[in-house]
Amino acid sequence: MSLKERIEQHIGTLEQFTATPGCGTTRLTYSQEDLQARNYIKEQMKSSGLTVTEDGFGNIFGKLEGTLPDAPSVMIGSHFDSVPNGGAYDGPAGVVAALEVANIFQKQGLKPKYPLEIVALVEEEGSRFGGGLMGSRGITGVLTDTDFTSLKDKDGISTVEAMQKIGLDPSLPKGRNAETIKAFLELHIEQGPILEEKDIPIGIVDSIVGLAQYEVTVKGQAGHAGTTPMNRRADALVAAANIISQLPELAVKEGDGTVLTVGRLHTYPNGANVIPDKVVFTVDLRSGKEEHVQNVISKMKACIDASQTAGIEIVAQEQLYIQPKSLNENIRTLLEKKSKETNAAYCSINSGAGHDSMIFSDVTDVGMLFIPSRAGLSHCPEEWSDSRHIAKATEIFFEAAKQLTETE
Structure with missing residues (x-):
C-alpha cells in the first residue's frame, strides 16, 4: 500500500x-x-x-x-x-x-x-x-x-x-x-x-496569530413574559444582545486583520414565556499584533461596564490568552x-x-x-x-x- x-x-x-x-x-x-x-x-x-x-x-x-x-x-x-x-x-x-x-x-x-x-x-x-x-x-x-x-x-x-x-x-x-x-x-x-x-x-x-478567549456571564432576573412590565425587567438576554451587537465593530475599527467571534451562547432558563435570567457567551479575539488584541479587550470591557444597569450583573472571565x-x-x-x-x-x-x-x-x-x-x-x-x-x-x-x- x-x-x-x-x-x-x-x-x-x-x-x-x-x-x-x-x-x-x-x-x-x-x-x-x-x-x-x-x-x-x-x-x-x-x-x-x-x-x-x-x-x-x-x-x-x-x-x-x-x-x-x-x-x-x-x-x-x-x-x-x-x-x-x-x-x-x-x-x-x-x-x-x-x-x-x-x-x-x-x-x-x-x-x-x-x-x-x-x-x-x-x-x-x-x-x-x-x-x-x-x-x-x-x-x-x-x-x-x-x-x-x-x-x-x-x-x-x-x-x-x-x-x-x-x-x-x-x-x-x-x-x-x-x-x-x-x-x-x-x-x-x-x-x-x-x-x-x-x-x-x-x-x-x-x-x-495571538489570541484571547473570554466567557461572559450576564445575570438578570427571571420573570413571567406576560405579567412583568417592560420597565420592570432585568432581561439578561437583552443586555447580552446589546453587548454582542457592538463587539464585531470593535475588531473592524481596530483593523490590520483583527477578528472577533461570538461563538457560543446559552440562555437560561431557555423558556419561550420566561424572561431570561442568565446568558453565557464566548468571545474569541485574534490578531497578529498583541497591541490590537489588548486594545479590543480594553474596549470590550468598557462596553461590558457600560451595560451594567440596575438588576444586571456582568462578569467577563479570561479563559485563554496567548501572544503572537x-x-x-x-x-x-x-x-x-x-x-x-x-x-x-x-x-x-x-x-x-x-x-x-x-x-x-x-x-x-x-x-x-x-x-x-x-x-x-x-x-x-x-x-x-x-x-x-x-x-x-x-x-x-x-x-x-x-x-x-x-x-x-
Missing part, C-alpha cells in the same frame, strides 16, 4: 469515530468517540514499534527510543479532537502524518540517536472544556493540575469525571520538563484559501531545505488560527507545515485536503526528523 493510500485509510477510519454520522465529525474530548480514536491511534503506534504511554491529561505518546541515554525527543504530532460537526482533517491530518513518519522509520530500520516521539493531543479546540490547547498547555505546565481538575463542561461534568468514564487515569504524571523535548513538528491544514489559490502544496509557517508567536528560524530553514530536496513547491505563510505549536514554541524549537484546504473551508463537514499533499508533508517531516534525531 502506498503512503497516499495509507493516509486515506487512516483519515477514513478516524472519520468514523463521530457522534454525528453524516453531519461531520463531532469528537469531543473524553467522549466515547475519543476513546475509539485513541484506541486506533495507539494500535497504529504499536504497529510501528513505538512504546505507547498516556499522561494525566489523556495525551497519547508513542516513542522510538534513541541510542543516546536520557536524550530529548524530536516530537511530531497534532490533536485529534474536533469542533461540533467539524471536518475530518483538522487535527487528524497532523496525527496521521506523524504516525506515517514513525512507520517509515520502522520500515527503513532506522535507530535514531535522539528519540522520535509521536504525540496525539487532547482538547485543542476547547469544544468541551473551553479555553483550547489543553493538551499542549498541560504538557508545558501552562495549565496547572489545579486548574485542570477544576474545569467542567456545559453539563457540569469535570475533566476528572470524564476521563474516568472512558477508563483514563487522571492521576498519571501530567507536565514534563522542557529539556525532554528537542523539537516539535506539526502538520495542519491551512483552514484558509491562500495555498489553494496559489496552487502551492506546502506552506512553511513563519508565525502564529514566531516559529524557530532554524527549523523553518530545515523545512525549506527538505521541501526542495523532495521537489515540493512551498511558500512562507502566517497562521490566523491558534495551534498547539504556539504553546510548544515557548519551550522548544518548533516547525509547522500547512497544506491546502479546499475552498479554504474548515470547521465544517465540507472540510477536505488532498491526501497527496499530506503524503508530501509526511516525506518532508520524515527527512527533517531523520536529521533532527541525528544531529546536536
Whole structure:
C-alpha cells in the first residue's frame, strides 16, 4: 500500500469515530468517540514499534527510543479532537502524518540517536472544556493540575469525571520538563484559501496569530413574559444582545486583520414565556499584533461596564490568552531545505488560527507545515485536503526528523 493510500485509510477510519454520522465529525474530548480514536491511534503506534504511554491529561505518546541515554525527543504530532460537526482533517491530518513518519522509520530500520516521539493531543479546540490547547498547555505546565481538575463542561461534568468514564487515569504524571523535548513538528491544514489559490502544496509557517478567549456571564432576573412590565425587567438576554451587537465593530475599527467571534451562547432558563435570567457567551479575539488584541479587550470591557444597569450583573472571565508567536528560524530553514530536496513547491505563510505549536514554541524549537484546504473551508463537514499533499508533508517531516534525531 502506498503512503497516499495509507493516509486515506487512516483519515477514513478516524472519520468514523463521530457522534454525528453524516453531519461531520463531532469528537469531543473524553467522549466515547475519543476513546475509539485513541484506541486506533495507539494500535497504529504499536504497529510501528513505538512504546505507547498516556499522561494525566489523556495525551497519547508513542516513542522510538534513541541510542543516546536520557536524550530529548524530536516530537511530531497534532490533536485529534474536533469542533461540533467539524471536518475530518483538522487535527487528524497532523496525527496521521506523524504516525506515517514513525512507520517509515520502522520500515527503513532506522535507530535514531535522539528519540522520535509521536504525540496525539487532547482538547485543542476547547469544544468541551473551553479555553483550547489543553493538551499542549498541560504538557508545558501552562495549565496547572489545579486548574485542570477544576474545569467542567456545559453539563457540569469535570475533566476528572470524564476521563474516568472512558477508563483514563487522571492521576498519571501530567507536565514534563522542557529539556525532554528537542523539537516539535506539526502538520495542519491551512483552514484558509491562500495555498489553494496559489496552487502551492506546502506552506512553511513563519508565525502564529495571538489570541484571547473570554466567557461572559450576564445575570438578570427571571420573570413571567406576560405579567412583568417592560420597565420592570432585568432581561439578561437583552443586555447580552446589546453587548454582542457592538463587539464585531470593535475588531473592524481596530483593523490590520483583527477578528472577533461570538461563538457560543446559552440562555437560561431557555423558556419561550420566561424572561431570561442568565446568558453565557464566548468571545474569541485574534490578531497578529498583541497591541490590537489588548486594545479590543480594553474596549470590550468598557462596553461590558457600560451595560451594567440596575438588576444586571456582568462578569467577563479570561479563559485563554496567548501572544503572537514566531516559529524557530532554524527549523523553518530545515523545512525549506527538505521541501526542495523532495521537489515540493512551498511558500512562507502566517497562521490566523491558534495551534498547539504556539504553546510548544515557548519551550522548544518548533516547525509547522500547512497544506491546502479546499475552498479554504474548515470547521465544517465540507472540510477536505488532498491526501497527496499530506503524503508530501509526511516525506518532508520524515527527512527533517531523520536529521533532527541525528544531529546536536
